[in-house]
Amino acid sequence: MKSLLAYWSKLSPSDHRAVRVGAIVLLVVLILWGVLLPWLGDWSDARSAIAASDGNLDAMQRRASRFLNQRSRLTEKFGPGVIKSPEDTQAASIHFLENVPGLIKASGLQVQSMQPQPPRSVKELPGVQSVSFLIKANGQLPQLASCLEALQKSERLLVVEQVTASGNDKNLGQLEVTLVVSTFARGGRAGG
Secondary structure, three states, rough: OHHHHHHHOOOOOHHHHHHHHHHHHHHHHHHHHHHHHHHHHHHHHHHHHOOOOOOOHHHHHHHOOOHHHHHHHHHHOOOOHOOOOEEEEEHHHHHHHHHHHHHHHHOEEEEEEEEEEEEEOOOOOOOOOEEEEEEEEEEHHHHHHHHHHHHHOOOOEEEEEEEEEOOOOOOOOOOEEEEEEEEEEEOOOOOO
C-alpha cells in the first residue's frame, strides 16, 4: 500500500486527473455491465413475454368469437337445444315424451300415435345415439308448417328425419301426417 501511495505522490496533477477519469469511466462501465445491462435484458424478456401473452390472448379472443358466432348460427338454425349436452337414452326419451306431444298439439295437429323406434348409434358422433319416435297426426298444411317450426325451436335438439303427408279422403283439407322425429342421447358405440 505504501508503494502505491508513493507512486501516487510522484504523479503530476494531470496524471491524477487522468487516473480519476479512468476510474470513473471504469466504475460506470462496471455499473452498466453489472446492473443496467441485466436489468435491460430482464425488461426486454418481460416485454417479449407480454407481447407473446398479448398474441395468445388475441388468438383466444378470436377463437371465442368464432365459437360464439358458430353457436349463435347453430342456435338460430337448429334452436336452443343444440347447445345442451345430450342426456342418457332413458332421460332423452322421457324429455321427448314430455315435450314433443305438447309442441305438436300447440301447432294444431292432433297426435294419433307415437311409437318409439329402436335407438341407433350415430356413426359420425361416437358415443351418441339417436332416439327416434314415429308420430302419426292429423291436421292442415299450415298446422304442419307451424309444427315443424316449433320442433326446430324446441328447447332440446330435435331432428325431423322424415315427413310424409297425404290427403284425407273423408275430410278435404285435412292431412294424415307421419313424422319421424329424433333427439340425441349419450351411449352406444359408433357405427352400430
